[in-house]
Amino acid sequence: MDMGNRDTIGRRILIVGGTTEARELAGLLVDAGYEVITSLAGRTDTPRFPAGIVRIGGFGGKEGLARYIRENCIDLLVDATHPFAAQISANCVAAAADADVPLIRLERPAWKKPEGATWIEVGTAQDAADALPRGARVLLTVGRQELGPFLAYTGCHYTARMIEVPAGLPDDWRVIAARGPFTLEDELHLMQERGITHLVTKNSGGTQVAGKLEAAVQLSIPIIVIKRPRLPKANAVDSVVWAHQSVTRIFRTG
The missing domain is CATH 3.40.50.720 (NAD(P)-binding Rossmann-like Domain)
Structure with a gap:
């Protein structure tokens, strides 16, 4: 044309x-x-x-x-x-x-704090990594471009979910290559299976991936949310x- x-x-x-x-x-x-x-x-x-x-x-x-x-x-x-x-x-x-x-x-x-959530807003991925206690079992849903601070902080157990997985991630990370939307039942199963204690996510907003927020609330899992620029x-x-x-x-x- x-x-x-x-x-x-x-x-x-x-x-x-x-x-x-x-x-x-x-x-x-x-x-x-x-x-x-x-x-x-x-x-x-x-x-x-x-x-x-x-x-x-x-x-x-x-x-x-x-x-x-x-x-x-x-x-x-x-x-x-x-x-x-x-x-x-x-x-x-x-x-x-x-x-x-x-x-x-x-x-x-943008997502708002769900009722009953432990909702921790931070400014950057580095701030999110700094907010994690040692030994935390983390569901990480921030995308591959924001992984750096978490790779540097080795005191946690990570389950990272992203659409495409970069090479060179640590062997002890559980990596899930998947594209949403994910149901509430899917998110509950994943968090319980992996013994997740903390959810880290960007405030991407919308409704497609909100199931993870609801699952975290139901399981009393703190949600660390990176604010939008x-x-x-x-x-x-x-x-x-x-x-x-x-x-x-x-x-x-x-």
Whole structure:
């Protein structure tokens, strides 16, 4: 396809994503007649592809993203990245302003402290590792990029769950390669089987992985939660439905 020519059927939308919400939104927008390009970072070997056009790889920072928007006649940019992808979100804000296109940030709601939970909020993965007592049996669900502080703190027994497992993890770690969602029953079984005493997680939000929080509450397991990074201001919505409506409203009034 010649990406330099504007499709006369509808507007052209670039979604920077990789999340479940990004895939759902792409499907809705394609069905509505928009030309949708979804950009995936390419960090996983088995990504789930959305409807529409898919590109894989980075843009080269905010300048590269702004250049891509201009050269490919993008009418609207959607930041539907993970809540912890702070640099990419900042690049989206800067690039949209530079290229003079509207920006919508699709930001899933953060988790709140469940009733009855022992809820310990920390700022970084290092803070989470520092909060663990020696001898703790930890269910670690922070993703492979945040493993460093836990690898350095060898006083705990770790069960680490992630979509893709990096090479070189210690032999005494129990590593689970799995993609959610996980049911409450699954999480209860895992925590009981492994004798988990502490859950460490990012506040990724949404409903797909909330089963682990409920399981921890039921088993009286403390939850150490890494808070989300601060993001630059943007036109933000908290659901796929609201994002779809925002796209419609922007193009109706634009």
